[in-house]
Amino acid sequence: MMKLAREFDSHDVAGRGDAFQERRATPRVTVMIRPAKLIADDREFLCVVRDLSDSGLKLRLFHALPDHERLTIEFESGERHAIRMIWQADELVGCGFVDDVDLPRLIAAHEGPYPRRQPRLQIALDAVLCTGGLRTPITLRDLSQRGAAIDCPGWLMIDELVRIECEVLPTIHAKIRWRRPPRYGVVFEQTFRLEELALACARISAA
Structure with a gap:
């Protein structure tokens, strides 16, 4: 308010x-x-x-x-x-x-009456996608408190549960929300706190 x-x-x-x-x-x-x-x-x-x-x-x-x-x-x-x-x-x-x-x-x-758009950070962060026993190198992009986009060479299913690992963020459990291969949208199972994500993004910028 x-x-x-x-x-x-x-x-x-x-x-x-x-x-x-x-x-x-x-x-x-x-x-x-x-x-x-x-x-x-x-x-x-x-x-x-x-x-x-x-x-x-x-x-x-x-x-x-x-x-x-x-x-x-x-x-x-x-x-x-x-x-x-x-x-x-x-x-x-x-x-x-x-x-x-x-x-x-x-x-x-x-x-206004419409939901406000969460700030999204335009990044290009190397990460690993873990699903079905496979570990696939990906690029994490368009990061917000609730989700992100990823560039992944593999084929992923809508609503598929995945795990994302990288050096500057805690392990992320997420679900595939949309796909336009090789780009996919994911929604996080646990939302980042604003301060937590802000500090992580500062580390990304300093890397």
Whole structure:
């Protein structure tokens, strides 16, 4: 759920510099635990949007923000905006929008009647698919908390139960949901926690 707020914690504004002080008068929309995708150059990470206004937003990260030249935020709707970092305090990062945004439309996209799309990370991770006593090298792609796509040279059946093993993720038990060989879609038997997946994706990016 969202709630409107015109005030935020004093520690969020202390020592942020003139650029941030100018934004204090901007009404804020507090977005409670809203996952999003942060793109630093060509590396993708998970984050949580906390405060949102027409001038910027506050993010919670689960790891250090890597050195970068460009930052982009992708919301659950798939909409992307270029941003720049203004301040950082531990896991919280304050960013400003590079270009103007239509805040009411952006909020409306989050409040719509349809299920929100989970952030999906575009990766290409070597893994092994275990099924029927066979171990087949695959590539894990399009990763989210609930599922992924895989590139597999073998033939897999819809609803077939499989096990996926790789170095940077815990063992995944999944079911084949769709197929367009050699690409298949899998849904995980156990959903990843956001923080767990965010840390795993940071390790993938660092590999």
